Amino acid sequence: MIPPAFDYVRPDTLEEAVRVLAEAGEEAKVLAGGQSLLPLLRLRLAFPELVVDVGRIPGLRGVREDGDTLVIGALTTHHDVVHDPLVRRYAGLLAQATETVADPAVRHRGTLGGSLAHADPAGDLPAVALALDAELVAVGPGGRRSVPAGEFFADYLQTALAPDELLVEVRVPEREGWGFRYEKFHRVSQSWAMVGVAALVRRADGRIAEARIGLTNMGPTPLRATAAEQALAGAADPGAVARAAGSAAEGTRPSRDASASPEYRAHLARVLTERAVLAAAGTG
Amino acid sequence: MTHISVTVDGTVYEDEVEPRLLLVHYLRDRLGLTGTPVGCDTSNCGACTVELDGMSVKSCTVLAVQADGGEVTTVQGLARDGAWTPLQRAFHERHALQCGYCTPGMIMAARDLLRENPHPTSGEVRQALEGNLCRCTGYQNIVRAVLAAAEETTGETAGQDSAAGDGASGRRTASGQEVTA
Incomplete structure (x- = not known):
């Protein structure tokens, strides 16, 4: 073609x-x-x-620290994100999720910024950016501006970027001591996620103190599973996690396509949230 | 038309190309390097995998203009003086191909793996080849061949030897004329 x-x-x-x-x-x-x-x-x-x-514009590739924020250049490839020691240390969720994007050859070329700016609802990284509370920095004729991930994804394949703006960096608050896990369900290994769940969990005193859950492909944009996040606070055992995960699809608008119905996607969101949170609670 | 200069299997080519020209079509149709096949044409199957600046890429998902100034190695550039690399030999000896269509991509992807991980487990081989499909479903022997190549060599040589290819180095236009030695 x-x-x-x-x-x-x-x-x-x-x-x-x-x-x-x-x-x-x-x-x-x-x-x-x-x-x-x-x-x-x-x-x-x-x-x-x-x-x-824009692939050869200098200064848009690589990872650095700015105080307690991780700054990832928009042109940093998936491969480089996966292997970057700073990302692995302070944003392990991003490294682990990126490792599941497509396949090695695609990860050698594909970039974090490109993936976010493309804003495919089935793409893995928008939900991760949401869970991590990332800020997306754009440059346009009027200068630089920073957009929180929660406001960046506007609709199906649509972002807050104006046609004359370029995404230049992704700023991620450093998190240490949080457990994390990205779980997704797809038909074959390198295909798009039918549903994905990005979970971050902070534990204290043997309980989940705080959970942040990003959902992939549960609507035209990535979403937070707010009801499940609230229900997870204080969860002390797998049964409590399973009950809380039961509300993971609340407030979502999953689509119907050849691979899944909205009902099936809601089911996947609940199951994957339980799996991701349990795994995250064990990795902290 | 956009001017590009790209090194393919050790030879520098200078060309004027349409920006929409895919790297795989440049290799096959302009340079005549048909060792790299077009498989699915949808970035899924990995048959067209080549190396660009030291990393495997799907050449149906790279524009020729993006390779400007870069160095491409195709499966045709692996053997040196007619002698196969350990990976190529292992594919032959372990019967790691049936129809052979996926083989160039499999070898280029496996080469990438062995460079990063000279002694992979069979699970790691399968993971590394997730972007390469064999519709004869000959995966069993493909994995055996990659493991055999890893075992046979120290890893550095399994993945990397003779990147310069078997052609004489030179500078050519697409029509094959050498412009500098």
Whole structure:
């Protein structure tokens, strides 16, 4: 399958990229690693007039610390996220979930920023960003602004980014001593998640003191399982976790497609929440 | 058209390409390197896996313009002076192929694994090949071959030897004309 014809530009700087995007408006698509955009182009589901390849803009790759915040460049590949010692130490959930994205060859090219900006409801990392309370930093003609993950994902494949804004970094509050687990259910190993659950658990005195749960593919955007989070506070045994997980699908709007009905997705959300929280409570 | 300069199996090529040209089509249709097949064309099957700047990629999911300035190794660049790498030999000796269509991608992905993990368990081999499908379902022997190659070598050589390929180094246009030595 041959992508439709498009013009191509590879800006050398962030400023140039923003200027090109501002001039092109809605007709441009940003290319980072291309692991979501290229399949869309090949299937002719997208017809951009201009593809803006930001893949070589310096300074957007890699992980650093800023006080007690982890700063991950938007162009950091999944492969590099998985292997980064800072991510593994302070945002283990992100490393573990990223290791389940697609397959090794895709993880070599695909980027964290690209995956978040693409905002596919079946993508694994948006729910993880939500659970981790990440801030997404965008640069546009008006300068920089920071958007909380909870406000970034607007709708199906839609984000808070304006057409002339570029996601440049992902800021994650460092968390130590929290247990974590990303659980997903899919038909074959490298396929999209039917449902995924990102769980973070802080324990104290043999109980769950606090839980943060992000849901993948339980609506057009990633969601927090707020009711289950509240019910998990104080849970002291697997039975209590199972009861709390029973409310994991509350307030969600799962879709119907060839692989699952909304009812089945709700069932998966409950089962996977129980599994993820139990695993997270054991990894803290 | 966009100008690219890309090293493939040790030879530098200079070309004008359409931005929409996929790397796999560049390799096959422009350079005639048909050792890399197109499988599913949907980023799933891994048959078109090559190495780009030291890491395996699905060449149906990379634009040729993204490889500009880069170094590509295909399955055709592995053997040196006609001598197969331990991985290639192991695939042959362990009967790790039936129709052979997935084999180039399997070898390129396995090469990647052995570079990062010279002594994998069979579970790790299966995990590393999750992006490569064999529709003859010959996985059993593929895993055996990768384990045999790992055992035969110290790991560094199983994954990495003769990246420069068997072709003479040079600089060519797509039509095959050498522009510099």
